[in-house]
Structures are given as C-alpha cells and as structure tokens.
Amino acid sequence: MSGIKKIIVLALCFFITVTTRSQILISILFGDKLNTDKMTFGLSIGNAWNNLKGYNQSDPQSNFNLGLFLTLKLETKLFLQFDALAKYKLGAKGLPVYTLGDATLDTIYQHGSLRRSLSYLGLNTSIQYRFWKYLNVDAGPQIAIRVKAKDFLEADHEQGKQIFEKNMKDSTTRFDFGLASGISWQFSKGRGLKLAVRYYWSLVDLYPSEAGNNEARSFQLNLYIPIGGKKQTTTSNDSNSK
Structure with missing residues (x-):
C-alpha cells in the first residue's frame, strides 16, 4: 500500500474513533437536547448471523454488534x-480447512473446520418509511473499513x-460496500426503543x-436505545392561592 493510501486509511480510522467517542460524551452532556421531535440519538446493540457467499460448505457465525x-x-x-458501526463483524464458520504448509499442523487440522472473522468500522445510511402505526421499512447503502481479518x-x-489463528489482512479487501434493508417497530408511540x-x-x-465470489451476507437483529430525551413537564394549579 502506498504512503498516501496509508495516510487516508489512518485518517479515516482516527476520524471514526474520535467521532464515536465524542458522540458518547455529547450524548451524556446534551442527551435531552439531542433527542427532540425532529431528531433521535442513541445506542444500538444487536446480534448478527453472518455468512459468506461462494462456499458450498459453511454455517452462519453469530456476532455481537455495537x-x-x-x-x-x-x-x-x-x-x-445514520448507523455508526463501532463494533461490527462479518464472516462465517464451518468452512473447509486448507493446507498450512506445515506437515504437523496439517495433520492436526485436516479433519477440522475453519472460522473466518472480519472486524469493521463503518457507516450505514438508510431511508425509513413509516407505513402503518409505528412499523417502518428501510433501505440504504453501507460502507465499512476492515480493521481485522483472521482465520x-x-x-x-x-x-x-x-485452535490455530492466522492473520488474513493481506488476503482481504480493505473496504466493504453493500446494501441493507429491513423492518422495524418503534415503541412508546414512536419515541422510545426501536x-x-x-x-x-x-x-x-x-x-x-480465492475462487468464487466471496461476498458477505448478514441477518441482523438490532435494538435502538435513545439516550436522553425531552423531559415531560407538568403544571398544577396553586391550591393554596388566596
């Protein structure tokens, strides 16, 4: 990788990391002001069942996302x-093993299995339409930069x-890009958890x-938790008025 590309990648990683930490601090300090009728900010947690296209033998790999x-x-x-993907993984498990170029290791793992794990920082952007009560459909692009890749x-x-761990960063693409779509339900009359x-x-x-087209596929279940929010105000008549 050229020096310019390295600088761009490092700058992007630094920007995402600083932005994520800054957003957490801002949400703590200004949560009530960030969450209004026009804007909602918060934390997303969930689980994903990931797989890789192009392998005849594979099983979904479960990963926690944040x-x-x-x-x-x-x-x-x-x-x-906008979903800032701070802890995000793709991959698969149950893949066929390959030779490691070492007779002893190949003897140990020749009848085993392979698990592939790729870690990313990314951004998902989606347009959401509320078509019935608080039920939404959404779709949009997603881009991510690979941080780690291991077999x-x-x-x-x-x-x-x-277990034998192998670094695969030199064998994987730096950036991932794709499309995501889904459906969601917002609780508390459209203002609470989603x-x-x-x-x-x-x-x-x-x-x-490697042979084939090894694209990622991911089925995700996410919970969106607003941080802060508008405080309800109550008024009362002064029963002790003279």
Whole structure:
C-alpha cells in the first residue's frame, strides 16, 4: 500500500474513533437536547448471523454488534437514519480447512473446520418509511473499513480442542460496500426503543485471491436505545392561592 493510501486509511480510522467517542460524551452532556421531535440519538446493540457467499460448505457465525445511531425526521412518515458501526463483524464458520504448509499442523487440522472473522468500522445510511402505526421499512447503502481479518482453524485433538489463528489482512479487501434493508417497530408511540430486523448484502469480494465470489451476507437483529430525551413537564394549579 502506498504512503498516501496509508495516510487516508489512518485518517479515516482516527476520524471514526474520535467521532464515536465524542458522540458518547455529547450524548451524556446534551442527551435531552439531542433527542427532540425532529431528531433521535442513541445506542444500538444487536446480534448478527453472518455468512459468506461462494462456499458450498459453511454455517452462519453469530456476532455481537455495537454502535451509535442518529435519526432525522424529514416528514411525518419519512426518516433518515445514520448507523455508526463501532463494533461490527462479518464472516462465517464451518468452512473447509486448507493446507498450512506445515506437515504437523496439517495433520492436526485436516479433519477440522475453519472460522473466518472480519472486524469493521463503518457507516450505514438508510431511508425509513413509516407505513402503518409505528412499523417502518428501510433501505440504504453501507460502507465499512476492515480493521481485522483472521482465520481460526479448529480441531478436536487427544490433548483437547486445538485452535490455530492466522492473520488474513493481506488476503482481504480493505473496504466493504453493500446494501441493507429491513423492518422495524418503534415503541412508546414512536419515541422510545426501536426493534429492527435487517439483512445486508455485500457487493464486494472480500477474499479476491480465492475462487468464487466471496461476498458477505448478514441477518441482523438490532435494538435502538435513545439516550436522553425531552423531559415531560407538568403544571398544577396553586391550591393554596388566596
């Protein structure tokens, strides 16, 4: 990678990290002002079941995701949402193993399985339409930068379970891009927690040096938790007025 590309990647990582930490601090200090009738800010947590297209043998890999979100109300039933993906993974498990170039290791893992894990920082942008009560549909693009990429070869051995970890950063693409769509339900008359189901289609071959088109697929269940919010005010008549 050239020096200019390295600078761009480092700058992007630094920007995302600083922005995420700043947003957490801002939400703590100004939560009541950030969450209004026109804007909602908060924390997103969820679980994803990930897989990789192009493998005849694979199983979904379960991963925990964590991030921040900002929802802007454009019209009565139309919203724009940004999801900052701070802890986000793709991958698969149950893949066929490959040779490691070492006779001893190949003997141990030849009948085992392979788990692939890719960690990202990213941004999902979606347009959401509320078509019935507080039920929404959404769709939009997602872009992410790969932070880590590792293969884990696992095998049962007479000495117990054996795991071999291999760094795959040089064998994977730096950036991922794709499309996501889903459906969500907002509680508390559209102002509280939001439970969402989303499916993500990657459009990038994450392992270009290998045969096939190894794009990511991810089924996600997310919970959006607003931070702060408008405090309800109450008025009362002075019963002790003279």
